[in-house]
Each structure stands twice: as structure tokens, then as C-alpha cells.
Amino acid sequence: MALVNLTSGPDFLLLGLMDDTVAHPVLFLLFLSVYLLNAMGNLSIVVLVRSDGALCSPMYYFLGHLSFVDACFTTVTVPRLLVSMLHPAQAISFQACFAQMYFFVALGITESYLLAAMSYDRAVAVCRPLHYTVMTPWRCRALVGASWAVSHLHSLLHTLLISALSYPHSAPVRHFFCDMTVMLSLATSDTSTAETAIFSEGLAVVLTPLILVSLSYAHILIAVLRVRSAGGSRRAFSTCGTHLVVVSLFFGSVLSVYFRPSSAYSARYDRLASVVYAVVTPTLNPFIYSLRNKEVKGALKRRLRCRAAPQDV
Numbered sequence: 001m002a003l004v005n006l007t008s009g010p011d012f013l014l015l016g017l018m019d020d021t022v023a024h025p026v027l028f029l030l031f032l033s034v035y036l037l038n039a040m041g042n043l044s045i046v047v048l049v050r051s052d053g054a055l056c057s058p059m060y061y062f063l064g065h066l067s068f069v070d071a072c073f074t075t076v077t078v079p080r081l082l083v084s085m086l087h088p089a090q091a092i093s094f095q096a097c098f099a100q101m102y103f104f105v106a107l108g109i110t111e112s113y114l115l116a117a118m119s120y121d122r123a124v125a126v127c128r129p130l131h132y133t134v135m136t137p138w139r140c141r142a143l144v145g146a147s148w149a150v151s152h153l154h155s156l157l158h159t160l161l162i163s164a165l166s167y168p169h170s171a172p173v174r175h176f177f178c179d180m181t182v183m184l185s186l187a188t189s190d191t192s193t194a195e196t197a198i199f200s201e202g203l204a205v206v207l208t209p210l211i212l213v214s215l216s217y218a219h220i221l222i223a224v225l226r227v228r229s230a231g232g233s234r235r236a237f238s239t240c241g242t243h244l245v246v247v248s249l250f251f252g253s254v255l256s257v258y259f260r261p262s263s264a265y266s267a268r269y270d271r272l273a274s275v276v277y278a279v280v281t282p283t284l285n286p287f288i289y290s291l292r293n294k295e296v297k298g299a300l301k302r303r304l305r306c307r308a309a310p311q312d313v
Contacts, residue, residue, distance in 0.1 A: 011091050011092065011093055011094065011169065011170055012091070012092050012093075012094070012097050012167070012170070012171050012172075012173045012178070012186075013089050013090070013091055013092075013170055013171070013172045013173060014080065014084055014089070014090050014091075014092050014173050014175065014176060014177070014178075015084075015088070015089055015172055015173060015174050015175070016081065016084035016085060016088055016089075016090075016176050017081060017084070017085070017176045017271055017275070018271075019174075021085075021088055024085040024086075024088070025085075027085055028082060028085040028086065031078060031081060031082060031085070031279070032082055034078075034279060034280075034283055035074060035078045035079075035082070035279075037283060038070065038071065038074050038078075038279075038282055038283040038286075039071055039074075039075075041067075041283070041286035041287060042067040042068070042070045042071040042282070042285070042286050043067070043071055044286070044300070045063060045064060045067035045286050045290045045296070046064055046067050046068050046071070047303075048296060048299045048300060048303060049061070049063060049064030049067075050064065051303070052299040052302065052303070054295060054298070054299055055295060055296065055299055058121050058135040058137075058140045059118070059121055059122065059125070060295075060296075061137075061140050061144075062114060062117055062118045062121060062140070062143075062144070063118070063289055063290050065114055065144050066111065066114045066115070066118065066285060066289070067285070067286055067290070069107055069110050069111050069114060070111065070282035070283075070285050070286070071282075072103075072107055073104070073107040073108065073111060073278065073282050074278065074279055074282050074283070076100060076103050076104045076107060076177070077100070077104060077176065077177040077278055077279075078278075078279060080092075080100075080176070080177060081176040081177070084176060089172075091170075092173075092178065094163075094167075097173075097178040097183075098159055098162070098163045098178065100177055100178050101155075101158075101159055101162070101177075101178045101179070101180060101183065102155050102156065102159040103155075104177065104178075104179070104278075105151075105154070105155035105158060105159070105180065106151045106152045106154075106155035107151070108151075108254070108277070108278075109147075109150065109151035109154055109155065109205060109206070110147050110148055110151040111250070111282070112206060112209040112210070112250070112251070112254075113146070113147035113150065113151065113209050114144070114147055115209060115213055115247060115250070116208075116209035116210075116212040116213050116216075117140075117143045117144070117147065118289070119212065119213045119216035119217060119243075119247075120212060120216050121135055121140075122216065122220060123215075123216035123217075123219045123220050126219075126220050126223050126224070127219050127220065127222075127223045150205065154201070154202070154205050157197065157201070158180060158194070158197060158198065158202065161193060161194040161197055162180060162183050162184060162187075162194050165183075165184075165187035165188075165189045165191060165194065166187060166188045166189040167183075167186055167187060167188065168186070168188060171186045173186065174267035174271070175267065175270065175271055175274070176271065176274075177274075177278075179257075179270065179274060180198065180258065181257060181258060181270055182267065182270065185267075198258060198259070199259060202258065202259070203259055206251070206254060206255065206258070206259070210251045213247055213251075217240055217243070217244060217247075220240055221240060224240070242288050243288065243289070246281055246284050246285060246288050246289075249276055249277070249280065249281050249284075250276075250277050250281040253273045253274070253276040253277040254277050256269075256273055257269075257270050257273045257274065257277075
């Protein structure tokens with residue numbers, strides 16, 4: 001196939017989640033339900049945190065931002081995935097493809113750093129409650145701002161490197177979105193620079209929040225083991241356990257997709273693993289981190305009562 005000048009931008013064909021279209025109707029209903037649940041859960045948290053004065057602590061500040069990121073993160077990929085299940089092999093322009101890649105990578109890294117900030121906040125609250133005053137509003141805003149800045153700079157670097165490669169016209173993308181790994185596999189020019197950047201700078205960007213999360217929860221578990229209350233220990237272990245499961249799903253699937261030799265690339269595995277960190281964990285986050293919380297439940301009940309009150313008058 002002849003190569004197209006990248007200034008005009010070749011189109012790509014997104015083949016979707018599965019090559020076999022027989023299961024598409026069932027999968028469409030499943031992913032539509034998950035997406036609506038995701039939007040409802042995450043946007044509810046955003047509204048509650050911004051409107052309820054009882055949720056003004058640093059923990060809820062981070063949760064509000066995480067929920068906003070999760071809602072945007074799934075919106076980058078799932079709507080087009082739903083369309084591809086109704087109309088397979090959807091064409092996507094060069095510009096739209098790499099715009100999708102840019103926002104997907106930026107939001108994914110923002111999520112990882114917000115998870116690190118949240119785990120640090122919890123570690124300070126549990127292990128050093130007398131020093132919790134260090135989590136000032138200014139410091140919380142700085143942590144969130146740094147998360148957004150680092151993620152967008154990282155995403156810009158990789159998007160520019162990968163978009164500068166040469167691609168065949170109307171190349172079939174065996175994925176449901178324009179992911180970095182699949183675009184590298186499609187490129188017909190030398191990909192060594194882009195791959196080196198992903199393995200070096202990219203690995204550092206992903207491992208840093210993972211290490212911070214691991215250290216924070218290790219300190220929390222050590223502090224919990226020192227507590228003599230059996231009931232308190234069980235509750236703390238239950239909470240930490242569910243948090244660690246979600247964090248492990250997110251970071252484990254990301255590492256397995258992006259940080260392996262290009263010779264080990266598998267389109268089928270990448271698509272399934274991408275569903276875990278791009279759809280499953282953003283949907284679980286509001287229920288694991290927020291909606292099981294008594295204060296959040298109380299804020300939700302107050303919100304519902306306020307909405308119902310005018311109708312009762």
C-alpha cells in the first residue's frame with residue numbers, strides 16, 4: 001500500500017473490540033449499561049463534593065477530581081466503541097485518531113497520579129493524624145495541578161512521536177480506539193525512538209505513582225496492625241483490600257499492555273486488557289472509594305431530600 005503524506009493525514013479503520021460480530025448486540029447493551037452506570041456514579045460524586053459543605057476535606061477533594069477524570073476517561077473511548085458495535089470497521093481520521101490518543105493517555109496518567117495523591121492523603125490521616133494539617137487546600141490544589149500538568153506533557157510527547165511516523169492509507173486498527181501500542185504496530189517507519197520513550201520516560205511516569213501507592217498502603221497496613229481493636233482492624237483491612245484490588249487491576253493491566261517488547265504484541269490481549277483499565281476500573285472507583293462511605297451516603301440522602309422537598313409542598 002502506498003504511503004500517504006501525513007500533512008493530509010491517512011484515515012484508519014477501527015475494527016472494534018472483537019473480530020466476530022455475532023456477540024455485538026449483547027456487548028452493546030452491556031457496555032452501554034456500564035457506561036451509563038459510570039457516568040451516573042462519577043458525576044454524582046462530582047456534584048456532591050462541589051455542593052455539600054460536609055464533603056470539604058482533602059479526601060473528598062481528590063475523590064471529586066478522580067470521579068471527573070473517570071467520567072472523561074471512559075467518554076474518550078466507550079461512545080466510539082458502542083458505535084463500532086452497531087457499524088463495524090468505522091473510519092477515523094488521522095487528526096481524530098491522535099486527538100483520541102492524546103486525551104486517553106493524559107487522562108489515564110492523571111488518574112494514576114490522583115490515586116497516588118489519595119493514598120498519600122489516607123496514609124497521613126491514618127498514620128500521622130496530628131500532622132494531617134499539612135494537607136492544606138493549597139497543597140491539595142498543587143498536587144492535583146501537578147498531576148494534570150505532568151500527564152498532559154507526557155501525553156503530548158508520545159502523541160507527537162507516534163504521529164510523526166508513517167502509516168499506510170486506510171490501515172485497519174485492531175482495537176476499539178487509537179492506542180499507542182497498536183499505532184506503533186501499524187507504523188511503516190522506524191519506531192525505535194517512540195518505543196524507547198515509552199519504555200524509559202513512560203515507565204518512570206507510571207512506576208512513580210505505583211510506588212507511592214504501594215508505600216502509602218504499606219504504612220496504612222502497618223498502622224492498622226498496631227491497633228488493638230479487632231473490629232477496627234477488620235474494617236480497615238476490608239477497605240484497604242478493596243482499594244488495593246482496584247489499584248492492582250488498573251496498574252497491572254497498564255503495565256502488561258504498554259511495557260513489554262513489541263515482539264510480544266497481541267491485538268486480542270491488548271483489547272481485553274484495555275477494557276479493564278479503560279472501562280472497568282473507572283466504573284468501580286466511585287463505588288469503591290465513595291459510595292460505600294457513610295459521609296457520601298449522607299450527602300446523597302440530603303441531596304435527594306432537597307430535590308424531593310419542593311414536590312411535596
